[in-house]
Amino acid sequence: xxxxxxxxxxxYEIPRTGNMRVPGTIYISQDLLGNFTDDxxxxxxxxxxxxxxxxxxxMAMPDIHLGYGFPIGGVxxxxxxxxxxxxxxxxxxxxCGVSLITTNIDYDEARDKINILLDEINxxxxxxxxxxxxxxxxxxxxxxxxxxxxxxxxxxxxxxxEDIERTEENGKMxxxxxxxxxxxxxxxxxxxxxxxxxNHFLEMDRIESIMDEAKAKKxxxxxxxxxxxxxxxxxxxLGHQVATDYLMRLNEEDSSIKSEDDRxxxxxxxxxxxxxxxxNAMNAAANFGFVNRQIITYKIRKAFEKIFGxxxxxxxxxxxxxxxxNMAKAEIHNVDGNxxxxxxxxxxxxxxxxxxxxxxxxxxxxxxxxxPGNMGGPSYVMVGMPGNEEITFSSSCHGAGRxxxxxxxxxxxxxxxxxxxxxxxxxxxxxxxxxxIIEESPGSYKNIDEVVRVINGAKIAxxxxxxxxxxxxxx
DNA sequence: ATGTCC
Numbered sequence: 475x476x477x478x479x480x481x482x483x484x485x486y487e488i489p490r491t492g493n494m495r496v497p498g499t500i501y502i503s504q505d506l507l508g509n510f511t512d513d514x515x516x517x518x519x520x521x522x523x524x525x526x527x528x529x530x531x532x533m534a535m536p537d538i539h540l541g542y543g544f545p546i547g548g549v550x551x552x553x554x555x556x557x558x559x560x561x562x563x564x565x566x567x568x569x570c571g572v573s574l575i576t577t578n579i580d581y582d583e584a585r586d587k588i589n590i591l592l593d594e595i596n597x598x599x600x601x602x603x604x605x606x607x608x609x610x611x612x613x614x615x616x617x618x619x620x621x622x623x624x625x626x627x628x629x630x631x632x633x634x635x636e637d638i639e640r641t642e643e644n645g646k647m648x649x650x651x652x653x654x655x656x657x658x659x660x661x662x663x664x665x666x667x668x669x670x671x672x673n674h675f676l677e678m679d680r681i682e683s684i685m686d687e688a689k690a691k692k693x694x695x696x697x698x699x700x701x702x703x704x705x706x707x708x709x710x711x712l713g714h715q716v717a718t719d720y721l722m723r724l725n726e727e728d729s730s731i732k733s734e735d736d737r738x739x740x741x742x743x744x745x746x747x748x749x750x751x752x753x754n755a756m757n758a759a760a761n762f763g764f765v766n767r768q769i770i771t772y773k774i775r776k777a778f779e780k781i782f783g784x785x786x787x788x789x790x791x792x793x794x795x796x797x798x799x800n801m802a803k804a805e806i807h808n809v810d811g812n813x814x815x816x817x818x819x820x821x822x823x824x825x826x827x828x829x830x831x832x833x834x835x836x837x838x839x840x841x842x843x844x845x846p847g848n849m850g851g852p853s854y855v856m857v858g859m860p861g862n863e864e865i866t867f868s869s870s871c872h873g874a875g876r877x878x879x880x881x882x883x884x885x886x887x888x889x890x891x892x893x894x895x896x897x898x899x900x901x902x903x904x905x906x907x908x909x910x911i912i913e914e915s916p917g918s919y920k921n922i923d924e925v926v927r928v929i930n931g932a933k934i935a936x937x938x939x940x941x942x943x944x945x946x947x948x949x
Numbered sequence: 950a951t952g953t954c955c
Contacts, residue, residue, distance in 0.1 A: 542950090565950070566950045566951065567950040567951080568950095570950070603950095603951070603952075603953070604951095604952055604953095606952095661951095661952075670950075670951085671950080671951080671953090672950050672951080673950080674950080708950075710950090710951085711950095711951065711952070713950085713951095714950065714951045715951090717950090717951095718951085800950090
C-alpha cells in the first residue's frame, strides 16, 4: 500500500517520491479512507503530481474514486505558461454538472401531484444512452450554441436573464469552435435537452433541513419542506466525441506530453497548437453542456406549468445555480505570495468561490456548491468558505463518490431490492434499465454526510441545506 | 460518461 501521512482529521499527504514534482493531498477522513479496496485512486493522485507545470499539490476530494488517468474527485492546477492541459484531467463528460431549481411549493401540499409531475417530465426529457431529443435544432443553431452557450437559449426564449446570472461563467466559455469535429457536431444535433445515462439523473427533493437561514433565503430555499428539482447531466455524446478526438490526436503526435506512469495522462502544453485547440473544443462542449441543462430546466418549467395550471406564476420556480463538475479553467490564484495564472483541472470536483471572490448575484454569500448524494439518500447545498483559495484553489467535492465499481454493484445488488428500498422510503422511481437501478443503487455510493463533514471540517465549504429525494428519474 | 467496438 501507498504510504499516506495524516496531517489532521480531514487531510492526508502523499509525500513526494519517484517522478512526483509536488506532494499529493487528499481531503478525507479515517472513515472514508477505510472505503478503499485498493490504492489505485491514490496512485492516480501521485501520477498527476508528476505532470509538467503542476503547482502546489495534486489534490483529491473526499469523494475520490478511480477515473480515466486523473482520479474522479481530483483537482490539479498547472502553470499557464509552462504547464499542460489534459483531456483525462477533465474527463469524457465535459461539463458534466448539476443544476438546482428551487420552488415555494410545500411538498405535503403537492404530494398528490408528484407522481404525475414525474410522468410529465419523464415524457418530455429523454433519458438513457441512445435516446434522441425531440428538440430539433439546425446546424446554424448548434454552432451558435457551441460559441455563445446559454445566450443562445436566452435569445430563443429558453432561458431568463436570471438563469444566465445563475449559471457558472454565465453559461458561456470563450471558444473558437473550429476544433470541434463534424462527427462531434453530428452527435450533438439530436441530444439537446436529453439526460443521458450512468450517474445522470433528474430528481425532485424536499428541503429536509436548513443550516444557514440567511444564505438559504438568498439561494431561494425559503422554507423547510419546499420542493426542489436537481438535474445532473453534461455535454452528452458531443463532449464525449471531443474528448475522444483529442486523446486520439495526442496519441498520434510526437510533441504530446506522455507520462511514464500512465498513458491515460497524455497531455499537451497549454500554449501548443493542440493544447489551444483542445481548450477551444472543450469550451465549446462546455457551452453545449450549459445549454443542455438549461433546456431541461425549460422543460421542467413547462411540466410544472401544465400540472399546476394558472397557479404556476406563484410557485417561485427559479434556478439556484448550474455548475460544472468536469472542466479545466484558466484562473488567477495566489501561490506562495505570487499571483499566477493557472489552468485548474477539476474532474469530479467543482468551484466553490467564497463571497469576496464572487461577483453578481452571489457576491454577498459565495457561490452555491450543489452536492448530490445517491438516489435514495440526502443531497446538500453548500457554500464556499473564506480562505479556501489557499487550500484547494477554491474547489470542492462534487458528490458522494462511488464506493463500489459498477461491476461490483452488479455482483452485490438486484434491481427489485433497490426498487423496494426506494418505495419504502416513499421515493417514486423511473429508470430506463434494471442495470441503471443496480449500478446506481444507494449502496454503491459513499456516505455523503461524512463527505460533507470533511469538506466543512477542512474549511472548503459550509452546509446551507440538506435535501431528501421524493422522485427520481434515471437514464 | 459513451450511437457501452466504425
